[in-house]
Amino acid sequence: MIAVGSSLNLRAALVSLVIFVLFIGAWQLGTSGKSAVATVDPEYAKLLGQSANTGKSAMPGPADVAQTIWGHLKDPFYVRGTNDKGLGIQLGFSLGRVALGYILALIVALPLGFLIGMSPLMNKALDPFIQIMKPVSPLAWMPLALYTIKDSGISAIFVIFICSLWPMLINTAFGVSSVRKEWLNVAATLEVSPLRKAFTVILPAAAPTILTGMRISIGIAWLVIVAAEMLVGGTGIGYFVWNEWNNLSITNVIVAILVIGLVGMILDQALARVARAVTYPE
Amino acid sequence: MAVEPLSSSAPNAEEDRFSRVVESAVMRALFPQDATRRAFLNSVGVSTAAAAIAQFFPIMAAKEAFAQGAAPEKKDLKIGFIPITCATPIIMAAPMGFYSKQGLNVEVVKTAGWAVIRDKTINKEYDAAHMLSPMPLAISIGAGSNPIPYTMPAVENINGQAITLSMKHKDKRDPKSWKGFKFAVPFDYSMHNYLLRYYLAENGLDPDTDVQIRAVPPPEMVANLRADNLDGFLAPDPVNQRAVYDGVGFIHILSKEIWDGHPCCAFAASKEFVTQSPNTFSALMRAIIEATAFASKDENRKQIAEAIAPANYLNQPVTVVEQVLTGTYADGLGNIKKDAKRIDFDPFPYESFAIWILTQMKRWGQIKGDIDYAGVAKQVFLATDAEKLMKQAGLTPPTPSGKTIVVMGKAFDPSKPAAYVDSFAIKRG
Incomplete structure (x- = not known):
């Protein structure tokens, strides 16, 4: 078994590598532009950019991107004024916002989810609200948040809060409501207090479902923060993308895409690990 | 820097x-x-x-x-700006020390769009902000937002915009052949929108039916032009020059050729800020007036371009900003053009500017019903107070007028705004 498993992993890694090399090769081929076209007046040419002068594709090649990544890695925490900060600092701002909004959502979603899951009445009563609010794009809340909260930083955190709330709430409610009846009956027979029942019977039983909800939420929160920061600006990885877009620097936008993907993966894997820790065999 | x-x-x-x-x-x-x-x-x-x-x-x-600069009530200020060359005085005053000279510690904050800069200023996250000159008017009369008393103590720049067309239209220089074009302007309430509409209408095109005009944030304009989503735009610089720099467009005309000396962007603050921190406000105005005076001199333009091009401010190649500010630029068709007044800086907010803007808002149906043109202009330009004071002193307030305005050869009389609106063949309502 072990031998088959490891050989499968090895083969998968090999295929991954081949795909990666093919992708980089195609990229390189696609972006290595033509050489200089018409020779224009050098005085005039000085006023134009490289792509206008040489016909070189505006799309950067893999080498350009690698070089830019190296530049960011060498100095991730520089501060050259309010509007120009290192990639590391921008990531820190984004992660901070996500963490705050996410934790607030967790604080609200867990107790509320328990309530909904344990009480069929509340379940039915709150259902219409949840069903209407859930499909709303979190960014649609932004103008309303800016108008009522009157602070763009808190508005961004609010948007993260609202988008991470629903998956956690729904999964908690579902997890709680589908705890096995026998276990609850045992708890009832033993005359366990409601609080103790919640913590020692229901919580462990519902934990895997809750963690799934949390994992979905963190993914959504990370998706949304980039868009939210592009909208309100100031700081964060979303602002970085917007600022580089403003400068039409495709290289930096690609770098940002890679970084966003990497951080999103790390967040997801971290929660996946926690989920595995609380899973129990039935 | x-x-x-x-x-x-x-x-x-x-x-x-x-x-x-x-x-x-x-x-x-x-x-x-x-x-x-x-x-x-x-x-x-x-x-x-x-x-x-x-x-x-x-x-x-x-x-x-x-x-004498009585001690400002508040030293630490935040001023929002959009990364375009119109904001030059507001931006350069930070790296070039105009704010600090007045004892102010000003943080100039780059902002993603006009709606956001409006909301952040209304929310008091910014003490003052760079806005399009029609915006304080729109905010004050409540078009597109709740009415909030707004003031526009200074214009930032005059001229400095251009119509840029996609390279594929380099032979279509006659606007009459532009039927079906898709154009972009930065915001509905902008001089860009009114100037483009004016230019098209003068050439016999109805801007609402013969072409499509949409509001597109400046950073997206060049990308959309490259992607063939747009045929052209009337945009603030450095967007026009950037399109040339990247070889995707050419400069058809400068906005100066439509109306020489038109206002574009403005330095705006809420009435509350002006009345509650008068010393801070006057220190700020002093810095802006000085910066504007410095920017209006040709010999300083190169130095300013170097100060505001870095990532912290405009985030553009220096040569692009330099071409805009010095007025020696590549037009995208292989010519080097020289026009020192391509962009200029003059802080005085003439009331007649406001009245002209209001006539265009009326002309294109952005405001419905009767408007008190002069009244709104005065309110936003802080002239109501002056009118009151004059009446108290037994003087008759004169009808507002400032300077002569000639748009595409047609003179504008600010004392007859309604007749001006009626005089156009192409208009709404």
Whole structure:
């Protein structure tokens, strides 16, 4: 078994590598532009950019991107004024916002989810609200948040809060409501207090479902923060993308895409690990 | 970016200048009509006039607050800007030390779009902001937002915009052949929108039915032009020059060729900020006026371009910003053009500017019903106060007028806005 498993992993890694090399090769081929076209007046040419002068594709090649990544890695925490900060600092701002909004959502979603899951009445009563609010794009809340909260930083955190709330709430409610009846009956027979029942019977039983909800939420929160920061600006990885877009620097936008993907993966894997820790065999 | 602080000229000369600026600003506010003002000054003499005005307007106090710089109530300020060259005075005042010279610690914050800058200013996250000059008018009359008393104490730049077309249209220089084009402007309430509509309508195209005009944020414009989603735009610089720099478009005409001396962007603040921190406000105005004066000199433009091009401010190649500010630029068709007034800086907010903008809002149906053109213009340009003071002093407020406005050869009389709107063949409603 072990031998088959490891050989499968090895083969998968090999295929991954081949795909990666093919992708980089195609990229390189696609972006290595033509050489200089018409020779224009050098005085005039000085006023134009490289792509206008040489016909070189505006799309950067893999080498350009690698070089830019190296530049960011060498100095991730520089501060050259309010509007120009290192990639590391921008990531820190984004992660901070996500963490705050996410934790607030967790604080609200867990107790509320328990309530909904344990009480069929509340379940039915709150259902219409949840069903209407859930499909709303979190960014649609932004103008309303800016108008009522009157602070763009808190508005961004609010948007993260609202988008991470629903998956956690729904999964908690579902997890709680589908705890096995026998276990609850045992708890009832033993005359366990409601609080103790919640913590020692229901919580462990519902934990895997809750963690799934949390994992979905963190993914959504990370998706949304980039868009939210592009909208309100100031700081964060979303602002970085917007600022580089403003400068039409495709290289930096690609770098940002890679970084966003990497951080999103790390967040997801971290929660996946926690989920595995609380899973129990039935 | 270390920029040499300004060589401090003789402080006396400077105080004199501020004193003159305040005096003439008060005079202009009280007597917006040049002829009336001159007649008044001639008949009573300048010193008598100043003394008479001092009876009801604290001109000395204003001068003192302005020139001597009474300690500002608030030193740490945040000012929002959009990364375009229109914001030059507001931006350059930070790296070039104009704010710090007035004892202010100003953080200039780059902002993603006009709606956001409006909301952040209304929310008081920003103390003052760079806006499009129609915006304070729109905010004050509640078009597109709740009415909030807004003031526009200074225009930032005049001219400095352009119509850029996609390279594939390089043979279609006659606007009459532009039917079906897709154009972009930065915002619905912008000079760009009104100038483009004016230009198209003068050439016989109805901007609402013959072409499509949409609001697109400036950073997206070049990308959309490249992607063939747009045929052209009337945009603020450096967007136009950037399209040339990247080889995707050419500059058809400068906005200067539509209306030489048109206002574009503005320095705006809420009425609340102006009245609650008058010393801070005057220190800020002093910095802006100085920066604007510095920016209006051709020989300083190169230095300014280097100061505002880095990532912290405009985030553009220096050569692009330099071409915009110096007016020696590549037009995208292989020619080097020279026009030192491609963009210029003049802070005085003439009321007639506001009235012209309102006529266009009316013309294109952005405001419905009857409007009190002069009334709104006065409200936003802080002239209501002056009118009240004049009435108290037993003077008759004159009809507002500032300077002559000629758009594409057609003169505009700010005292007859309704007739002006009616005079256009192509209009809404």
